Amino acid sequence: MKREVTVFGLGLLLLGASTLPAKADLKLCNNTASTVQIAVGYKDKEGWASEGWWTAKPQGCINLLKGSLIARFYYVYAVDRDKGGSWGGKAMICMKDKIFTIRGIDHCTERGYQQQGFFEVDTGEKTDWTVSLSGDKQAPAVNGAAAPAPADPAKPATTTP
Numbered sequence: 001m002k003r004e005v006t007v008f009g010l011g012l013l014l015l016g017a018s019t020l021p022a023k024a025d026l027k028l029c030n031n032t033a034s035t036v037q038i039a040v041g042y043k044d045k046e047g048w049a050s051e052g053w054w055t056a057k058p059q060g061c062i063n064l065l066k067g068s069l070i071a072r073f074y075y076v077y078a079v080d081r082d083k084g085g086s087w088g089g090k091a092m093i094c095m096k097d098k099i100f101t102i103r104g105i106d107h108c109t110e111r112g113y114q115q116q117g118f119f120e121v122d123t124g125e126k127t128d129w130t131v132s133l134s135g136d137k138q139a140p141a142v143n144g145a146a147a148p149a150p151a152d153p154a155k156p157a158t159t160t161p
Contacts, residue, residue, distance in 0.1 A: 089119030
C-alpha cells in the first residue's frame with residue numbers, strides 16, 4: 001500500500017512539473033575571468049528604457065530581464081571592473097554611473113544622464129535569449145561618460161537563443 005501511494009504521489013509531482021510554464025528571460029553569461037557590470041536598453045509598450053547595473057561574477061550567468069521577451073532587439077553595455085575596458089556598440093542610449101532606470105533615449109545629457117554606445121542583440125523574436133561575453137574588450141564609445149581605460153581591440157560578444 002505504501003509503495004502505491006509513493007508511486008501515485010510521484011506521478012502527480014511529475015504531472016505538476018510538466019505543466020509549469022517555461023522560463024523565458026534575457027540572460028547574460030560572463031565567460032571572462034573578471035567581474036563585469038551590465039546595463040541593458042530596450043523598447044517596450046511605453047517606449048525606450050535603459051536599466052543598470054547588474055553584476056556578473058567571472059564564469060557566471062545572470063538574468064537581466066525576467067519573463068518572455070517582447071522585442072526582437074535588446075541593447076547591452078558591459079564594463080570589466082577588474083581589468084578595465086568595456087563591451088559596447090553604436091546604439092547610443094542614456095545611462096548613469098549608479099543604479100538607474102531611465103525612460104527615453106533622446107537628449108540624455110540635457111536630462112542629466114550620460115550617453116553611451118550599447119551593442120545590439122538580435123533575438124530573432126525568440127522569447128528567451130542568452131548573451132555571452134568573452135574575449136577582449138573595446139574602447140568604449142563614450143560621449144561625456146566616465147568609463148574605464150580602453151583595452152585591446154574588441155572581440156564581439158556572442159548571443160545564443
